[in-house]
Amino acid sequence: MRFLDTFFDGVVMAKYLPDLLLAIVTTLWLSAIIVIGGLALGLALACLRTLGRWYLTLPIVAFADIGRAMPPLVVILIFYFGLPGLGISLSGPMVLILVLGGVLAAFAEEIFWAGLTAVPKGQWEAGRATGLSFAQTLFDVALPQAIRLGIPPLVNRALAITKMTALGSVIGVKEILAVSSSAQSFSGSATPLTMAALAYLAIFLPVVILSRLAERRYAWSV
Amino acid sequence: MIEINKLEKCFGDTQVLTSIDLRVNRGELVFVIGPSGSGKSTMLRCCNRLEEPTSGSILLDGEHVTDCRGRALDRMRLKIGMVFQGFHLYPHKSVLANVMLAQVKALKRSRSEAEARAMEMLDHVGLAHKASAMPSELSGGQQQRVAIARALALDPKVMLFDEPTSALDPELVGSVLKVMKQLRDEGMTMVVVSHEMNFAREAADRVVFMDGGVVVEVGTPEEIFGNPKSERLRAFLSRLQPSGA
Numbered sequence: 001m002r003f004l005d006t007f008f009d010g011v012v013m014a015k016y017l018p019d020l021l022l023a024i025v026t027t028l029w030l031s032a033i034i035v036i037g038g039l040a041l042g043l044a045l046a047c048l049r050t051l052g053r054w055y056l057t058l059p060i061v062a063f064a065d066i067g068r069a070m071p072p073l074v075v076i077l078i079f080y081f082g083l084p085g086l087g088i089s090l091s092g093p094m095v096l097i098l099v100l101g102g103v104l105a106a107f108a109e110e111i112f113w114a115g116l117t118a119v120p121k122g123q124w125e126a127g128r129a130t131g132l133s134f135a136q137t138l139f140d141v142a143l144p145q146a147i148r149l150g151i152p153p154l155v156n157r158a159l160a161i162t163k164m165t166a167l168g169s170v171i172g173v174k175e176i177l178a179v180s181s182s183a184q185s186f187s188g189s190a191t192p193l194t195m196a197a198l199a200y201l202a203i204f205l206p207v208v209i210l211s212r213l214a215e216r217r218y219a220w221s222v
Numbered sequence: 223m224i225e226i227n228k229l230e231k232c233f234g235d236t237q238v239l240t241s242i243d244l245r246v247n248r249g250e251l252v253f254v255i256g257p258s259g260s261g262k263s264t265m266l267r268c269c270n271r272l273e274e275p276t277s278g279s280i281l282l283d284g285e286h287v288t289d290c291r292g293r294a295l296d297r298m299r300l301k302i303g304m305v306f307q308g309f310h311l312y313p314h315k316s317v318l319a320n321v322m323l324a325q326v327k328a329l330k331r332s333r334s335e336a337e338a339r340a341m342e343m344l345d346h347v348g349l350a351h352k353a354s355a356m357p358s359e360l361s362g363g364q365q366q367r368v369a370i371a372r373a374l375a376l377d378p379k380v381m382l383f384d385e386p387t388s389a390l391d392p393e394l395v396g397s398v399l400k401v402m403k404q405l406r407d408e409g410m411t412m413v414v415v416s417h418e419m420n421f422a423r424e425a426a427d428r429v430v431f432m433d434g435g436v437v438v439e440v441g442t443p444e445e446i447f448g449n450p451k452s453e454r455l456r457a458f459l460s461r462l463q464p465s466g467a
C-alpha cells in the first residue's frame with residue numbers, strides 16, 4: 001500500500017494531470033523542432049562537405065567535433081546564463097532548440113558523411129558519365145544510398161537528443177521533467193515523477209518500436 | 223568522330239599515358255588491348271574526362287572535349303556513353319528508374335518520353351521483362367546489359383566500354399557480347415577495352431595495342447593477331463595464347 005501511495009497517489013495524479021499534459025505538448029514540439037532542424041542542418045553540412053573545399057570542410061569538421069565532444073548541459077548553461085552578459089538574451093526553449101538541435105546536427109553530419117563516403121566511387125562515376133551534374137549525382141545517386149545506411153544510427157541519435165529536452169528543466173522550460181519535479185516538491189509525493197516516467201515511455205516507446213520495425217524492413221530489402 | 227591528339231596523363235610523378243594519338247571513325251569499332259597497367263582504362267576515362275588529361279586534346283565531331291567546363295562538360299558527356307567493368311547500376315533504383323534517371327535530369331526529357339525510351343532500350347538488350355526489378359535481383363550479365371541500355375537511352379554518339387565482361391561468369395559473357403555486336407551492326411561508334419580476343423577478331427574494325435602508356439601498334443584484327451610487327455605485341459599475344467592463335 002505504501003508503494004502505491006508513494007508512486008501512484010490518485011489525488012495527486014488528478015491534480016497535476018492538466019499541467020503535465022501541457023508539459024508533454026511542450027516536450028513534443030520542442031523535440032519535433034530539434035529533430036527536424038538538427039537532421040536538416042546535419043544533412044546540409046554533410047552535402048557542403050562533399051564539395052571538398054577546405055574553407056567549408058574545416059569549419060564543418062570543427063563544428064561536428066566540438067558539438068559531439070561538449071556536454072550539452074554545459075552549453076545550455078553558457079547560452080542561458082552567459083550570453084545575456086553580451087546583451088543576447090534567449091528564451092529557455094530557444095536555447096534548448098539551438099543547443100540540442102546543434103548537437104544533433106553535429107552527430108547527423110558525421111553519420112551522413114560516413115554514409116556518403118561509403119557510397120562506391122563507381123556510383124559517382126556512373127552518374128557523372130551519364131551527364132548528371134555534381135549536384136544531381138549527389139542528390140539522386142549518392143545521398144539516397146547514404147541516408148539508407150544512416151537510418152539506424154540517426155534514429156538512435158534523434159532519440160537520445162529528444163530525451164535531453166529534460167535538460168530544459170534547469171533553465172525554466174516547462175517541459176515534462178520540470179513540471180513534474182516542481183509538482184513533486186509542492187505535493188511532497190513522488191507520484192508526479194512516476195507520471196513523468198510514464199509520459200516519456202508513452203512518447204518514446206512507440207518511436208523505439210517503430211524504428212525496430214523500420215530496421216527489420218531495411219534489413220530485408222538489402 | 224573521336225580524335226585524340228598527343229594525349230598525356232600523369233598521376234603525380236608517374237606518367238601513365240605518353241603522346242597518345244588515335245582516330246576513331248564514325249561507325250567504327252576500335253578494340254584496345256594491352257597488358258594490365260598499360261593505361262587502357264586511363265585513356266578511355268580521359269575521353270569523357272572522368273580523368274583529367276595532363277595535356278593534349280580530345281575532340282568529338284570536331285568539338286573539344288578537353289576544353290569543356292561545368293554544364294558544357296555535362297552536355298558533352300551525354301554524347302559519350304560509358305560502360306564500366308563493375309556495371310555501377312544505382313542499387314536503390316529499379317531497372318527502369320536506372321535507365322530513366324539521366325534522361326529526365328540531364329536530357330530534360332519528360333517522364334513519359336523517358337520511360338518509353340527506357341523500355342525501348344531495355345527491350346533492345348532483351349530485358350524489358352525486368353524493368354521493375356531491382357539491380358540486386360539480376361545476374362551480372364543482365365546488370366551489364368541494363369548498364370548498356372542506360373547509356374544508350376541518352377542517344378550517345380560514341381560508346382566506351384571498359385572491360386565490360388571481365389567481372390562476369392564465363393557463361394554470362396556471351397549475352398553481353400551479343401548486345402555489343404548488335405550495336406556495332408547498327409552502326410554505333412565504339413571503343414572497347416577488353417580481353418575477349420575472339421570478339422575482337424569477329425567484330426573489331428581495328429585493334430589498338432597499348433603497352434607502357436603508349437600506342438605500340440594499330441591495325442586490322444588480321445594484322446594485329448595474324449602478323450604482329452612489334453616484339454612487345456608478339457610477347458603479349460604469346461602470353462595470352464601459349465599455343466599460338
Ligand SMILES: Nc1ncnc2c1ncn2[C@@H]1O[C@H](COP(=O)(O)OP(=O)(O)OP(=O)(O)O)[C@@H](O)[C@H]1O
Nearest residue numbers: 233234238256257258259260261262263264265385
Ligand atoms: N587514380 C590513380 N592514381 C594513381 N595511379 C593510377 C590511378 N589510376 C591508374 N593509375 C596507374 O596508371 C597505370 C595505368 O592504369 P590503367 O588502369 O589505365 O591500366 P589498364 O591498362 O586499364 O590496366 P588493367 O588491364 O589492369 O585494367 C597503372 O600503373 C595504374 O597503377
Ligand SMILES: [Mg+2]
Nearest residue numbers: 262263264385
Ligand atoms: Mg583497366
